[in-house]
Amino acid sequence: MTQRAFPILFITATRIGDAVLSSGLIKFLADQVPNARFTIVAGPLAAPLFAHVPGLDRVIVMEKGKGKGHWFRLWRQVRHKKWGLVVDLRGSATALFLRRDKRAIWKKLPGEVTHKVLDAARTLKLEGDPPAPHLYITPDVQALADDLLGLNGTRDEGPILAVGPAANWVGKVWPIERFTQTAAQLLDKDGPMAGGRLLILGGPEDTRMVEELRRASTRGRTIDLTGKVDLLTAYACLRRARLFIGNDSGLMHIAAAAGTPTLGLFGPSDERRYAPWGDKAVAVRGPRTFDQFRAVDPDLSQAIRHMSDLPVATVVREAKALLIRTAPAAETSPRTAAVEDANAADAAGAEIAPPVEESAPEAVDAVVEEVPAEERMTERDAS
Numbered sequence: 001m002t003q004r005a006f007p008i009l010f011i012t013a014t015r016i017g018d019a020v021l022s023s024g025l026i027k028f029l030a031d032q033v034p035n036a037r038f039t040i041v042a043g044p045l046a047a048p049l050f051a052h053v054p055g056l057d058r059v060i061v062m063e064k065g066k067g068k069g070h071w072f073r074l075w076r077q078v079r080h081k082k083w084g085l086v087v088d089l090r091g092s093a094t095a096l097f098l099r100r101d102k103r104a105i106w107k108k109l110p111g112e113v114t115h116k117v118l119d120a121a122r123t124l125k126l127e128g129d130p131p132a133p134h135l136y137i138t139p140d141v142q143a144l145a146d147d148l149l150g151l152n153g154t155r156d157e158g159p160i161l162a163v164g165p166a167a168n169w170v171g172k173v174w175p176i177e178r179f180t181q182t183a184a185q186l187l188d189k190d191g192p193m194a195g196g197r198l199l200i201l202g203g204p205e206d207t208r209m210v211e212e213l214r215r216a217s218t219r220g221r222t223i224d225l226t227g228k229v230d231l232l233t234a235y236a237c238l239r240r241a242r243l244f245i246g247n248d249s250g251l252m253h254i255a256a257a258a259g260t261p262t263l264g265l266f267g268p269s270d271e272r273r274y275a276p277w278g279d280k281a282v283a284v285r286g287p288r289t290f291d292q293f294r295a296v297d298p299d300l301s302q303a304i305r306h307m308s309d310l311p312v313a314t315v316v317r318e319a320k321a322l323l324i325r326t327a328p329a330a331e332t333s334p335r336t337a338a339v340e341d342a343n344a345a346d347a348a349g350a351e352i353a354p355p356v357e358e359s360a361p362e363a364v365d366a367v368v369e370e371v372p373a374e375e376r377m378t379e380r381d382a383s
Contacts, residue, residue, distance in 0.1 A: 005037040006084040007057070009098070011074075013089060014043030014064060015168075016231070016250025020257055021277065022089050022120040023049065024131030029087075030054050041074060045250075048231050052136040089120055113272045133257035133277055137232050142341060145236030149199070149223060151338040159196035160223075160334055161186055162238055162255065164246025165213060166206040171268045171300065172247050174307045174315075176209060180216045181312045182245065182319070187221070192323050199241060201234050201251055202226040239341075240334040243323060245315065247307070248274055256281045261326040263319055267307040268293035268300050280326050284318045286310035 008029060013019040019042055029036055030053070040050045041060045050059050060077060064070050071092055083100035095103040106123045114122075121130030146152050149160065165179045186193045198217050200210050204227035214224050225237065235254050238244060244255035244262045248269045256262040256276035264276040264283045270290045271283035286309040293306055 004035065006033050006035050007037050007039065007081060008033070009039050009041070009078055009081075009083050009086045009095075009100075011041040011062075011086075011088045011090050011092070011094065013046060014062075016046050016049070017248075017253045017274065018116060019043070019046035019049055020133050020135070020250060020253040021116040021274075023133045023135055023257065024117065025087065025089075025120055025124060026050070026053055027134040027136075028124070028126070028131040029085075039078065049135055051232065052138050052141070054136065087123065089123060113270065115275065115277070116273055117277050119273075133253065135232065135235050135254070135257050137236050141232055142236045142239070142338075145229075145233050145240070146338045148225060148229065148233070149237060149240055149334065151240060151334050157197055157334070159193045159242035160199050160240055161193050161196055162199040162201060162241035162244040162246075162260065163213070164201050164244065164249055164251035164255070165210055166202040166251075167247040167249045169301075170303050171297065171306045172249070173209075173305065174247055174265050174310060175305065176212050178310075178312050178315070179245070180213050182315050183213070183217065185312075185316050186243075186319060187218070192320055193242060196221075196242065198222045199237060200224045200226050201229075201237070240337060242334075243319060245319060252276050261322050263315065263322055265307065265310060265315065266290075267310065268297060280322075282318060282322055284310070284314060286314070 010026060012022050026038065026040070036055045037057050038053055038055050039058045039060065040053065040056070041062050042050060044061050044063055047059050047061045050056065060074065062070055062074055071094060075094060075097060079098060083098060085102045085104070086095040086098060086100045087104045088095050089106045091106045091108065095105055104123050106120070117130050117133065150157060161183060163179055163183060165174070165176055167173045183198050185191055187196050187198060188194065198221060200213060200222065202210060207227045210224065210226050214222060225234070229237065231254065234251065235258050238255045238258040238260045241255070241260045244252070244260045245265070246252045246255065247265050252262060252264045253276060256278050259278070259280065262276040262278070262281040264271070264281065266283050266285040267288070268290070271285065275281065275283035286307070288309060294300065297304060297306070
């Protein structure tokens with residue numbers, strides 16, 4: 001008998017970082033609803049993150065325009081389907097004008113500073129331990145990443161130090177020469193990552209800014225993938241890294257989601273909301289608090305290099321501490337990890353899939369709001 005699908009419309013963020021931080025909810029729903037079919041709505045930059053979500057029917061790219069015309073365009077694309085669940089992390093009124101059984105709409109809580117992972121989890125009424133960010137990739141994506149990192153040969157190239165020296169605003173960018181100095185100290189023959197390699201990641205627009213870092217790095221020990229890989233391939237590369245150091249950016253959150261020990265560099269952004277998530281992730285800042293940056297630059301928009309007061313010594317110290325804290329009993333080389341992943345993928349392919357339920361399980365009933373039968377479609381758009 002054909003199993004009945006449970007269609008889920010999941011509206012997530014425009015920005016990459018926010019989309020990553022809410023991605024754990026998709027995994028939660030995929031795990032709880034084996035017959036879930038996802039339609040995911042995201043901004044143009046974040047949309048590629050969801051290409052390999054299980055049960056994916058469609059990714060809708062929603063480009064923000066003037067006024068609220070983008071919401072009307074979205075409604076026109078999804079109004080013909082009866083949805084089992086609509087999750088709206090943008091807090092719009094879209095769910096109110098769609099046929100659906102259940103809804104979960106994000107609401108801003110006034111006066112409270114909450115991490116974005118916790119904030120997203122509350123939308124599904126999940127308390128306690130929230131779903132951690134999670135991205136899906138295929139074995140082919142991981143194999144491509146391993147090729148780019150040179151991990152498919154027999155030679156062990158040592159640990160990989162990954163860096164993300166760019167950000168979406170100059171105020172959040174740590175000076176590039178400090179990335180160079182930090183990498184040199186960590187990869188030096190007497191450093192904690194001696195014999196390792198430097199992996200540089202960023203978008204196409206970042207190629208010029210990383211030139212100094214690339215030139216100063218040891219020839220043959222640097223892998224510069226800036227502007228050369230998509231987000232999910234970067235994620236797959238980061239799964240092989242021993243440590244990531246980067247500015248507060250979408251790439252930093254991708255690194256933490258990959259399970260890589262992640263050191264996020266903060267200044268004019270609030271680590272209470274945007275610190276990299278996970279027990280292997282740490283946020284570090286200089287002497288000034290976020291509120292002190294706001295006092296100098298109230299709109300957080302000025303072309304000021306706010307990060308200049310974060311010294312190299314502080315970052316190196318925190319990096320060494322994180323390496324010690326996250327060191328396994330016996331260090332696993334990136335190449336060994338690649339082989340183990342390949343074997344695990346082969347084994348998983350041989351497993352028998354569990355039976356599919358015909359409707360959403362009770363867990364979903366408990367975390368979303370039922371739609372009142374008498375509800376009228378007259379509520380104003382909250383977005």
